Each structure stands twice: as structure tokens, then as C-alpha cells.
Amino acid sequence: MNDLNEMFFQECDDLLEGLSSGLNELENGSNDEEIVNSMFRAVHSIKGGAGAFGLDQLIEFSHAFENVLDDVRAVRLAADENVVALLFTASDHLSDLVDAARNEDQLPPEQGASILSDLKHMSGSLDDDSHAHDGRGEEDPPAFEPTTLTVDGGLPPLDDMLSPTAPTPLTITFKALPQLYTNGHDPTLLFRSLQELGSLTINADLSSISLLRDAPWSAPTLSWTIDILPDDSVDEAVIREVFEFVEGLCELEIQSHASAPPIETLPPLEEHTQVPQSGAPSLGPDPRETKETGVKPASGSKKQPAARSSTIRVDLQRVDQLINLVGELVIAEAMLRQSMDEMPHSANGSVDEAMSQLKQLSGAIQESVMAIRAQPVRGLFQRMSRIVRETSKEAGKSARLVTIGDATEVDKTVTERLVEPLTHMIRNAIDHGLETPDQRLAANKDKRGTVTLEAAHRSGRVVITLSDDGGGIDRAKVRQIAEDKGLVRPDDDLADADIDNLLFRAGFSTANEVSNLSGRGVGMDVVRNEIQSLGGRVSMQSEPGKGTSVTISLPLTLAVLEGMVVRVADQTLIVPTLSLREMLQPGQASVHTLCDGDRVLALNDELVPIINLGAALGYRTDPVCLGQQSLLLIEDDSGRRSALAVDAIAEQREVVIKGLEQSYQSISGIAAATILGNGRIALIIDTDQVIALPGRMGAAEPPAPGATGDVVNA
Template sequence: MNSDDIQNIFFIECEESLEAAEAGLDACKAGTQDGETINAIFRAVHSIKGGAGAFGYAALQAFTHTFETLLSEVREGSVALDAELVNMMLLALDCLRDHVDAARSGTDAPDDAAIMARLEQAVETSQANGDAGAAAKPASGKTQAEDLDALLDDLLAAEPQDEDAPVEEAPAGEAAATWQVHLRPHAGAMANGSEPMLWLRELRGLGGECIACDTDSVPPLGEFDVAEGYLGWTFAMPGEVTHEHVAEIFDFVGEDCSIAWGSEETIPPLRPRPAEPAAAEPQVTEAAVEPAKPGDSKEVAKPAPAPAPAAQAAPTQSIRVDLSKLDTLIDGVGELVIAQAMLAQRLANENLAHIEELAMLEGLVRDIQEHAMAFRAQPIGSVFSRVPRLLRELSSSTGKHVKLQVTGETTELDKTVIERLSEPLTHLIRNAVDHGIEDAEERQAAGKDPEGTLSLSAEQKAGRIVIRIADDGRGIAADKVLAKAVANGLVEEGAQLSQDEINNLIFAPGFSTAAQVSSISGRGVGMDVVRQNVKDLGGRITIESTPGAGTAFVLALPLTLAISDGMIVQLGDQSLVIPLTHVVESLRPQPGDLKGMGTDRQMLNVRGRFLPVVPLAAIAGRDMATTDPCEGVLVIVETESYGQAALLVDAITDQRQFVIKTLDTHYRAVDSVAGATILGNGRVALIVDVDQLVKTASAMDQGGPANLLAAA
């Protein structure tokens, strides 16, 4: 692995650390933090700092050092964690994210002078308060050397002992439940920003107790060098703390510190070192910490076996895989699915001698496909986690205060879909804050809370991921939108449009109702981009708006862009694929189950419920297909926005996995078509967009366009 690969892993871990820190600060802002929250934030910032120093990102390291110092004061209780401080740390985290982005892209570091000054001021205030408290105590009259002795005594948490005095041993019952760790910074340990005091605090935070301090190398005060390390410490650690927990503290220490592990029997309390080094005790491993590389194992040295409680708490092992390699695997699985379908088709036409082997192969291929797709599945929370910062920026530029409500952030979908969601979500949120949510005065006049609310939700529904971005603002003013559309020549004067049609006008290129252009919106180049991005993902976007109550944008996206299950149906000489996630059941109706509606529309009675019959022949333009439901098969499908419908086809020929191929790449986007696939006979079949198909059928009943599928 070369240095570029290691740096890429470092930046990936930076993103994970930033997300962890933001989650912790959000908990602090909501008042739901616990004792571990600040520790988690501190560890995240500390990890970024260590990697920044290792790769020479000086500006990033300097900023994280200041940020980390303040977090240390908060953790120690020297600085009160109030709302103002949390907001300041959120701003610092935003700046830290900019630093990481600048380091990744090789651009100039952001201007952090203002936020750095605020962080330093908070630290200085806490230190000044601490100094004032110390000054208020009676003067002891001790010399500097005596003060140093007192400091060492505090570290040992005991009075100085005579070197020959026997060491007090822990009770036998406790000895089996504890183990020891010894650390000694090397010369120059502080040169790269390392702070041994922070290591000690981390060990204390894990429940460790400092039982010995090696002061043999401490020089006279006149010879002190602040960049040198002179002390060594031995900590007794609780049995439930693992070596991995301790090793995480020293992730980015590099070669600046030695660590030794063992039990109370194998590492005695340290004494001043003799002139000649003593022989190492058995079962004790001491080694310089290897230079930390992002993505490497957390184990610092190869320690002696940990106590039983620690061994049982070993973390789950994982490795990092380059995304391009994963894409190659997915492509290979897709080709395997196609080859398996072709083999099944050929064997089915010849004989049934290998039916069992074929079934076994199909099961194995499905297992491989499901596991491969699971590798790419990620929670959508990685996208939602970026929204708080965006709202903070919008709040400062608009003066509107907006609270965020998030549900369903653990919903998983394909990583490719997640990556391409960021831009449309950003546009929609900006639009909601700038256009939808009113000013505080207007909201109060309308009897609303002065603070607006933005809601984000995600759920799996009908084989798709449904994302909802809703605000409690003024809603879409239909008359204003229609008037603007008429003025722009998008709609003829006097045209009668439904509410949905008026709402969808905002997706027209160049359309905007903003009174003036701002840095946020007003140029009319946002919403059409949103719709195009969603269409590129094989999804759709709809609008729900109530005047005075708010607006919701609903995105329906595929869970994956690769492989799915489908029902293959026949329509004349044409094969189509209906995604299985939409299929409820299939049936062949009796004449008494059908009722006429109008001149050419039929309704199907399904256990007391009437569903519209949608003949695919009329939409696909296939003259040879059946138009009599009693002679064909009705496939009952569930849609997201239009309820259930019955699709009329000639026959159902198969049900299997299919590989989704986008038409945009090889041809062009076609309404009512979600993509294409290759069947077992080698022919291309179109994948039906069920929701759009039912909507198109409704438009045809009202005199709308026909033969949309035939265009492909």
C-alpha cells in the first residue's frame, strides 16, 4: 500500500470521526448527552489531529490541537458545557470539516483565525479561573523542587514511599481482575504535539489507576526541556478494559512512546532504573509504538494474553475495500445472474435431468448476489448528518431559526444512490428554508412557533426508498406560481390546471417566484436540477403542499441500481419485466368480476374492492396483445401514490432476478420505463415503471398521450 492509499484511508476515517463528533455535539445541544459523549467527541478530534501530524497537514493539526485542548477542559469540568459553548464548538466542527476538505483537495486552508481565537479564549478563561483558585490558597513557601515532588506525589495518588519499602499488594480477589500497562514517552515526544497528560487522563477515564511513576530521568529544574519526556507511568487497569481500548489512545503517537502490558505479577511497580538495564521480566512485551497508519489494526504491540473478561470483549474485525473493487464485484455478479438465466433457459428447453443442480445453482447465485449487494448498503444517516451544518449556514444568512427532526436515518440503500443524493437534498433544503419557512414575525402573526421545523424521514416502501423533506412553512401559493408560469410562457393564458400540475411547474427550467436573487436561491436553476438528478437515479419526485401549513417533497428511489427480482410477462411478441416488489398477486378473472366504467374502462372486483384495469397493450402499442381480461392475466400491483391497480398482460412466463441496465446510457430516458435487462434467451426486455405507468393510464383516460412504452 503506497502513501496515497494510506492518505485516502486517513480521509475516510476523518469523515467517520467528523460524523461521530457532530452526533455527539448534536446530543449536547439537545441535552441528551451522557458522560461518554464528550469523550467520544474528544477521541474523534484527537484521531484527526494525530493523522494530520503524521501526514504533515500543519494547519489541520494546529486547529485540532486547539479544539482538542478545549474539549479536554470541558471533559475535566473546567469549562461549563452550556448552549453558547456547544454552538461555538459546532462552528469549530464546521471549520474542522473545511480543513479536512482543504487537505484532501490540496487547496488553501480555511480562515480559522476568528474561531481559533474563541476556542483559545474559552481555554484561557478556564485556566485563569483555575489560577485564581490556586492563588486564593495560603502560600506554602515550598521551593520549586518541593513543588515538583508534590506534583509527582499527586500523580502517584499517594505519599512518597521509601525505595526499599515493600509494595502493598492488592487483595487476591482483585488481582485476577486487573492488569497493568506501562508507558514511557521518548525524548522529543512533545515535538509533534503529543501531550502525555492527555494519555494519562484517557487511562483514568477507562478506570485505570496510576500506581507508580518512574522519575529516574528527571533532571534539575534548570536543565528542563519542554520538548523532552522524562517520566514513565504504570497504571492498573480494570479487567473489563481490553488492550484494544488502551491501544486506541495511542493510535497516532508514532514512535514517541513505549508501552508494556502485563498482569500485576509480571510488571512490578517501577523503581529508579539502575545504571545497567535489568533483564526483562517474563511475559512482558515492551515495544515502541509503530507509526500509526489509518486503517491499520488498533493493536499497538503484541501483548501477553489479556485477562478473561478482556478477551471476551474483543471487537469485530473489519477491513477496508476500495469502492472500485466492489463495483467490479457487483458487475461480475450481474453477469453471473445473466449467465445463470441463460443456462436455465437452455436446460429447460432440453430436458429436466438437471433440475436439482439448476435449483442449487440458482440458490447459490442468489446468495452471492445478496451478500454482494449488502456490501454496498449504507444507512442514509450519512447524508442526513450533513444537514445540521447546512441549516446553521442558512440560519446565519437568512436570520431564520429552524429546528431539524429526523426519522428513519438507519434505513439502508445502495452507496451509489446515497452519494448522488447530496446535491438534490441540498437544493430542496435551501428551497424550504428560503421560500417555504416564513420569518419569525410572519409565523407569529399566523399563530405559529417563531422557530420553523424541517422534517427529514426515510423508509422502505414497495421496494423503494421513500425520502420525505417537509417544512411547516407557508406552502406553495398556486395562484402566484400559475401567474409566473403564464408570464414566462410556460402555460397559456386561461389554462385550467390541477393543483399537482401547478406544483410541478416549479420544476421547469429557469422557473422561480423569488422577488430578488440571493446567494441561496432566485435564479431558477435549482429545482429542475433536483428533478433531473432524481430521474437519473431511476426515481421520481412529487410535491404535497397545503397553503399555510407547509410543503413536502417526496422522493421515491430504487434501493439499488444493480440487481432486483421481477416477474416476466408477455405482451404480444414483447416481453416486459414488472418489479416483484410492486406485485401483490396475479389472477384470471371471471366475467362477473368485471364492471364497466364509461365507454372503454373496466374495474375489477377483488374481494369487494374495485381496482382499475390497465391494459398494457393500449400503452405499449402492441396490436397483437389481448384486450379481454378473461383471456389474459391480471397482475395486481401496489403503487406509492395511486393505490392498487390491475395490469392486463397476455401471460406470465417467468419470475427471476434481473440486472438493471439504464436506458440513459445506451439510448435515452423513456417515460414509464425504469430501465432494461437481458433475458435468458439473450433478448432485451424493458422494466416497467409501475407508478408512472398507472399515472399514464389515468392521463390516457382523460385524453392524454398514448404509446409511451412503444417509444423505446
């Protein structure tokens, strides 16, 4: 049961994701009937699975939910703004009920009582009069008594059926497979859908039913034969669409009688209408049989079961284990290559070619394994849709979420750790960014604000942008608060970007009073810290009166990093290429020494501070001559530039990231470590932290012989 329970909740997650997608389409004005049908099937499947596990609270709510969806798809209820808003609220509560059931808990009855009441009132089913009663958990179901169901008086005379202008009669043989019931489907709903397409007679085949003590519980025994005379505009293709979402879950055969023999060759009408229990009626030879062989063509009317899903569910821990092993394989390949490079070239022979192939294969395996962890950000974006609804309601504003690029794939770990930063960003966008409906109307804007969440792949990275169409950042207010807090001085010359970056300072808040949404000084600093811990960067742009945009740039995976291998004081270090903007070899840079001993690089009419990387990390205390150093120009999240002085630049390569905190401890200025081809450990530099390290310049270099003035040409 534990395995079945886990499978049910995994399926619920997929169904809830599909439900959320359908609601977003409905909110955006889509008129596709299949969207409502898919939403109905999702809620109905959740109800069916909940019934198998006795989750009464989930059953009752999903039953009321599907009644409203049934009214919408039957056009008894218009999907206007109020209906869609209620469906969104119901979807959120249904997700809460699933989570509670997953944790073997129940929500307080009063938590969703008002939503349940609204659903019942909207569908007119407060007394359960306008929808079929499922009997689950409310009253004992009636005793089973097999009957023959005749709808609309059965079939018309056969002469009318075979007339040239009459619709083509069809005979449908239907038998459910076990998976159909496991997924929560009900054949009765299929038959009701057929009833809307024409006149039909349904007979159940009871020949396979055995005594209860002998019943094979794992195998359904009922099958049905249905004779249908479709309406004028209905053909066989429309009939098949009714069974579309149970393909592969049933045995289905649809037989057409369009080319039946003349009337005199048919048995009496009574024999035609009495369907034998053992199968479908025989109406003479099949016109599709050839005269020469009497064999039916391969394209017979029997529909083959659809292919099973080509995806499997794998425990995430197993995937992580595989990724670690592949990382070790890549390291072993690099070590083997290093050893071969140190051997005489003549000794390599054909082994060198084999090593090249091994390198290509290990790289391909690494990329494929990394792709296993990749998943679309659609689920993450849909979770943010709920945050938008709840925050706008609490702030007394009207807002909607627009998503772009939700099929963009990101490492699963990245998506999980993005939940909290995006939640903070959205709450800030609505609470601080969007105006009230009255203010928006006065500014000639739609009274309903728009928050846009966009994801895309750019230059080997994932870029996520959250923007709003609000009033933008009030920079005068931000600066005044910063001055009051002593963060800046009144005479400081700050650019717009500098003022915007003040919002990322810990404890900084522009709220006038503390509320459930803001005012506690916790928000954008959390965003920056979390994004930096993922190896990413965050930046902000704002235009008064038009809105604010926050951009997050992240690596595709947290397992591999592109870096520049450098040497400092006999140590090998890795500088991530993400923050690297330019490299300057000795003799290419113009260096100035300031009065306090600090040195700066003159580049493009800009003075960039130089960081002695060896001194900043404590590798050396002796002075160094910049004339013998290479410079790496780096840039942090706020756009500030610095130059790292290193002894030498070796090469650029991809390295496998190994965390330090689990096996050692966190080190200031160091992000992680890796293993090189020679087996040695190399530390990966955290460039943002290095820029902020105290005493980053180290000891001043001795004067160069013959140097004059304060300019030294390195």
C-alpha cells in the same frame, strides 16, 4: 507515502463522522461525558495524523479546536447554545481543511481566521497560556532529556497504604505499540488523566533506548511503570477506563496490592519505591497463585490486546466488478434453467434438483453482494446538518435538523446521488417553508424551526421523508403564479395535490426576488428528475399552518429490479412493479370509447385513460381489439392513473438491470434493459415517460361485431 496518505484521509472521514454525531448528541442536551471525550479524541487524532504529514494549517486549527473540547470535558466551559454553535462551525471548517489537504491545497488564511480566533478566545488560549504547547510548527521542541516524573510527592507510607480503610495501591506497566502513535495518540495525555484519579509516581524504562543511528524507527522502545494510590471513589475498573480508547494499541498490565503479605515480610520501603528500569517492582508472591501448583489462574490481571477490527476497506470499483459478475452468473443460471425446461422431463433426472440448489445459491450470492454496497445514510444526513446551519443563517431564520433512522442502509450509489436533491429540498424547506422567528412566536410556535429527515425500509424499498413545521404551501399564491405563467387556466378545477405538483414544474418559483437561496426556478424539478433517474418516486403533502412533507421512495439497489414480464407485438418487455397497481385480464374490464376516439377504463367510479403500449413505443400501427388485450393499471408520481394495454402477461420476476445509455443511447419511454433466460434482451419500461408520450393511444380499434352504444365490454 501515498498509501499512508490515503489511509489518513479515510480515517479522517470516519473521525469527522463521529465528531458530527457527538455534536448532534450535545445539541440535543445529552450529558454523557463519553460523548465529549470521543469528540476530543477524534480532533486529537486528526491533529496527530496531520503532524505526520506536515499539514500545518490543519494542525493549528485542530489544536485550538481540541483546547475548547478539553475545557468542555473538564467542565471549565459550559456547553451552552453559543459554545455548541461554535463547535458546529469549527467542525464544518475542520472538514473543509481536511478536504483541502486531500486535494493538496490550502484554504485562504482569512477563510477560517475568525473561527480560529473565536476558538482561542473561548478557551482562553489566545496566548496559549492555559493549555500545553505542542511545539508543532511554532517553535523548536526542547531537547529530549529523560526524567523521572513524580506527582503530588509520590506514595504515602506503606502502613497507610495497607490499612483496611485505605485505597488499594496499584502498579501499572504500560508500553505503546507502533499503531498507538500512528493513530495520533499521546501517552502524556493518559498520564494526565491518571493524575486526576489519585497520587502517582511515574518511571520511564530507558533500558531499550539505543543510539539514533541504530534506532529501530518502526518499533517504540519506551515503557513506563506507574505506582498510583487511587482516591477513595476510584477502583481498578475506573483506572482501566483511562486506557479504554487505546485497547489493542498498547501492552498494559495493572497489578493490585490489596492482599500483600505482612509488613515484616516486605523489603524496606526504599527498595519498594525504587522501581527497577527493567519492569514493575516485586512485592512478594502473588496471592492469586494456588498453594498446590503455584500457577496463576487464566484470568490474570494482564489485559489482552483487543481484537483487530473485522472490517476492511475495498475499492468501490472492485465491488462494482463483483456485482456485475454476479449479475452475469444469475443470467447464466436463468439461461441454463430455460434450456432444461425445453428438454423432455425424463432427460432431466437428478439434474433438476441440482439446478434448484444452484438457483438458491446464486440468489443468496446476489443478495450478499448487493449488501456489500449498502451503507447507513448517517453520513448523508450529517452532511445535510451543515446545509441546515448555513441556509438558516443566510435566510435570517433559526432552524435545527432532527434525524430519524440514520442507521438505515442504502446502496452507496443512491446515497451519493441523493446529495443534490436533498440539498435543494432543505434549502426550500427553510427559505419557503419556515417562518421568521417573529412570525413563529406570533403563531404560538417555538422561534426555532425544525426540519426532520427520516429514513426507513418499507416493502422492500427505502423511504426518505423531509418535513418541516413551517407555514405550509400557500396554494392560492402557487395557483396565481401558475395562471400568470400560463401553466393552468383560471377555470381549471385543480385539487390540492395538483396545485402542490406545480412546484415540480421546470422554471417554477414562488420567490418574489432572486437571491442566493431561491428565485431562479431551479429546484424541485431537479429533485424529481434525479429521483426518477434512480427508479424512485417523489410526492408532497402540506397542511397550512403546520408544515410540508416531501417523501422519496427509492429501490434498495440499482442493480436488480422486480418487474412484470409482458408481451407486445412479438416483443418481450418488463413493466416495473413499483408503479403497478392492478392487472385486468380480458373480459374483466369495462372500456368506453370517447368522441375523439380515445378509450378509457371505467374502474371504481373513475375513468382511466388506456395506453396502447405497442403503438406508444412504435411496435405496431395496426388497430388492436381491446377485447383480446390485458390491462395493467399503473400510477405515476403525481397520483395519475393509466392502463397499459398489452398482448399477454407472462410472469413476475427479478431482473438484472443493464443500462442503455453507456452502450447505445437514451430512448424515450425505456428506462433500461435486461437479459432473459433465453438469452434475448428485454427492454424495461419507464412508465412515467410512457404516460407522457404523444400519440400514446395509437389507432382506434375496429367496432366489435354487434356492439351498440359507446361501451365495449372487453
